[in-house]
Amino acid sequence: ILNVEQSPQSLHVQEGDSTNFTCSFPSSNFYALHWYRWETAKSPKALFVMTLNGDEKKKGRISATLNTKEGYSYLYIKGSQPEDSATYLCASPRAGGYNKLIFGAGTRLAVHP
Amino acid sequence: DAGVTQSPTHLIKTRGQQVTLRCSPISGHKSVSWYQQVLGQGPQFIFQYYEKEERGRGNFPDRFSARQFPNYSSELNVNALLLGDSALYLCASSLKGTAQETQYFGPGTRLLVL
Numbered sequence: 001i002l003n004v005e006q007s008p009q010s011l012h013v014q015e016g017d018s019t020n021f022t023c024s025f026p027s028s029n030f031y032a033l034h035w036y037r038w039e040t041a042k043s044p045k046a047l048f049v050m051t052l053n054g055d056e057k058k059k060g061r062i063s064a065t066l067n068t069k070e071g072y073s074y075l076y077i078k079g080s081q082p083e084d085s086a087t088y089l090c091a092s093p094r095a096g097g098y099n100k101l102i103f104g105a106g107t108r109l110a111v112h113p
Numbered sequence: 114d115a116g117v118t119q120s121p122t123h124l125i126k127t128r129g130q131q132v133t134l135r136c137s138p139i140s141g142h143k144s145v146s147w148y149q150q151v152l153g154q155g156p157q158f159i160f161q162y163y164e165k166e167e168r169g170r171g172n173f174p175d176r177f178s179a180r181q182f183p184n185y186s187s188e189l190n191v192n193a194l195l196l197g198d199s200a201l202y203l204c205a206s207s208l209k210g211t212a213q214e215t216q217y218f219g220p221g222t223r224l225l226v227l
């Protein structure tokens with residue numbers, strides 16, 4: 001994998017459903033994997049920065065896992081709420097350890113009441 | 114503390130004109146990065162500055178330039194605007210600009226080129 005790729009592109013779920021998305025990134029020269037949440041008309045907000053293989057991070061109902069050997073990360077949302085509706089972006093820094101973030105195209109989540 | 118601020122919020126220009134976008138980082142942050150986001154895509158890296166030095170440049174033409182001032186604020190300049198430069202321009206700041214730091218994004222400047 002040469003770029004950062006996310007799937008699915010979009011997702012529609014009902015309130016209370018649990019859901020997950022995938023981020024694939026180049027596994028060579030790995031520095032970190034960033035997850036952002038971007039609500040319409042707002043700034044992207046950082047969810048997690050993950051650095052170690054096997055890392056698991058959790059914030060409320062949102063959690064993420066990291067596999068640096070195979071180059072993927074999963075983001076899970078348990079019991080989705082309408083306020084979880086947003087675009088979820090992942091990004092991998094390149095270029096010598098500085099935070100030149102290479103972003104995926106995002107997963108757009110819509111949670112319906 | 115105030116977050117990252119950007120000005121202006123919206124801008125309309127015509128082809129061939131020049132534009133300057135401004136960014137003020139979070140107090141204490143010495144690194145500023147610029148990203149361009151077009152509809153349907155993730156933000157694309159343009160520049161990173163740290164302590165007034167350019168640390169990285171993305172795959173953008175020389176019409177794009179930037180600088181960072183002693184107070185760590187930054188400007189992004191785009192010359193000879195093309196229709197394809199229409200996008201949301203995001204600024205992000207962090208303490209030192211390393212790969213494992215969280216970057217904090219501003220609200221963006223939406224540029225429309227007619």
